[in-house]
Amino acid sequence: MENKIQHSFKDYWYIACESKDLRTEQVISRKILDEWIVLFRDEAGKPSAFQDRCIHRNSQLSKGWVKDGKLQCSYHGWVFQGDGKLVNIPSEGKNQNKVGNRCAINYEAVEQEGFIFVRLQNNPENKTSPFKSPHFGNPNYQTVRLFNKFNNSVINCAENYIDVPHTVFVHDKIFRDALDEEINCIVHRKEGMVEIEYLGESDNLGWFSWFLNPRKVPIIHVDSYYAPNITSVKYIIDKKEFWITSQSIPISEYETWVWTDLTYNFGGKLLNFLARPIVGYQGQSVIDQDIVVLDNQSEVIQKYGENFSNATADVVHVLIESLYNAIKEGKDPKAIPEKRVEVKFWI
Numbered sequence: 267m268e269n270k271i272q273h274s275f276k277d278y279w280y281i282a283c284e285s286k287d288l289r290t291e292q293v294i295s296r297k298i299l300d301e302w303i304v305l306f307r308d309e310a311g312k313p314s315a316f317q318d319r320c321i322h323r324n325s326q327l328s329k330g331w332v333k334d335g336k337l338q339c340s341y342h343g344w345v346f347q348g349d350g351k352l353v354n355i356p357s358e359g360k361n362q363n364k365v366g367n368r369c370a371i372n373y374e375a376v377e378q379e380g381f382i383f384v385r386l387q388n389n390p391e392n393k394t395s396p397f398k399s400p401h402f403g404n405p406n407y408q409t410v411r412l413f414n415k416f417n418n419s420v421i422n423c424a425e426n427y428i429d430v431p432h433t434v435f436v437h438d439k440i441f442r443d444a445l446d447e448e449i450n451c452i453v454h455r456k457e458g459m460v461e462i463e464y465l466g467e468s469d470n471l472g473w474f475s476w477f478l479n480p481r482k483v484p485i486i487h488v489d490s491y492y493a494p495n496i497t498s499v500k501y502i503i504d505k506k507e508f509w510i511t512s513q514s515i516p517i518s519e520y521e522t523w524v525w526t527d528l529t530y531n532f533g534g535k536l537l538n539f540l541a542r543p544i545v546g547y548q549g550q551s552v553i554d555q556d557i558v559v560l561d562n563q564s565e566v567i568q569k570y571g572e573n574f575s576n577a578t579a580d581v582v583h584v585l586i587e588s589l590y591n592a593i594k595e596g597k598d599p600k601a602i603p604e605k606r607v608e609v610k611f612w613i
């Protein structure tokens with residue numbers, strides 16, 4: 267029988283922290299997929315990530331400290347360098363040949379776009395790379411980066427960020443008005459992602475409309491889900507661009523940490539810069555409303571289990587879940603057949 271490596275959520279890169287959260291000589295602990303992780307920077311400033319468990323007597327390495335880019339355990343002082351190699355056992359004194367070829371359990375860690383990403387497993391059958399946030403770092407755009415904690419699963423969080431029907435109830439007025447408007451979209455599952463393209467969406471952006479779309483031109487609106495944990499929403503409105511990219515990090519089954527990049531180009535560097543506080547405030551207000559509903563949903567699911575009943579618009583969720591569940595079952599989400607559906611609903 268073919269010896270295939272099972273696909274797993276561990277094959278993907280997850281944000282452990284922002285670059286600025288991990289300073290030289292600092293040690294921080296994180297949890298991802300229920301795995302305890304310790305992070306520090308080596309002598310070259312490169313991030314290192316180990317299992318937060320000393321190989322000696324299993325004390326938490328995160329209780330230790332960093333000196334010259336090496337991590338020292340707080341219990342008996344064993345010292346590990348950035349690649350995980352054990353380099354010193356203080357109780358061996360000058361006789362360090364006992365150190366041998368031992369290593370902390372280490373994970374790959376890379377720094378990109380102001381984040382430190384960690385991958386728990388390098389699956390040769392599933393080559394992945396950290397997600398690149400659209401237009402991040404492009405001087406014509408500004409990015410406001412928000413961080414929030416949700417008490418729900420990654421999949422329920424990700425679904426919420428690209429769920430349109432809830433917006434008129436949960437974000438009433440701030441974001442959208444209920445107009446009983448017909449919405450048409452094409453939902454396309456392909457290569458481990460789901461893309462939802464909204465067709466001929468008219469002006470339904472709540473009180474943003476006067477600024478974002480004064481000439482009432484048709485809006486380009488495309489939502490994307492990249493399995494297992496990323497969503498990106500794109501609006502192009504009368505040459506103004508607004509991207510909302512959310513990376514949901516599975517801390518444990520019902521704990522998700524989310525970094526949201528609000529990246530926009532409203533048509534001028536000064537205008538973009540001046541808009542930062544309002545974009546940040548407005549974005550956080552919308553997320554605060556989502557935190558309330560997602561916490562509520564999670565409480566019910568934790569009591570009664572998950573048992574959903576679908577409307578037409580939920581085809582988006584069904585296709586997203588088909589990719590997420592593929593990984594759960596050890597399969598490759600990119601191998602799930604392509605599917606394209608036209609959907610009509612009202613908001």
Ligand code: FES
Pocket residue numbers: 320321322323324325339340341342343344
């Ligand atoms: S437990 Fe870490 S040095 Fe002993």
Ligand SMILES: [Fe+2]
Pocket residue numbers: 426427432433436437552556
């Ligand atoms: Fe929402």
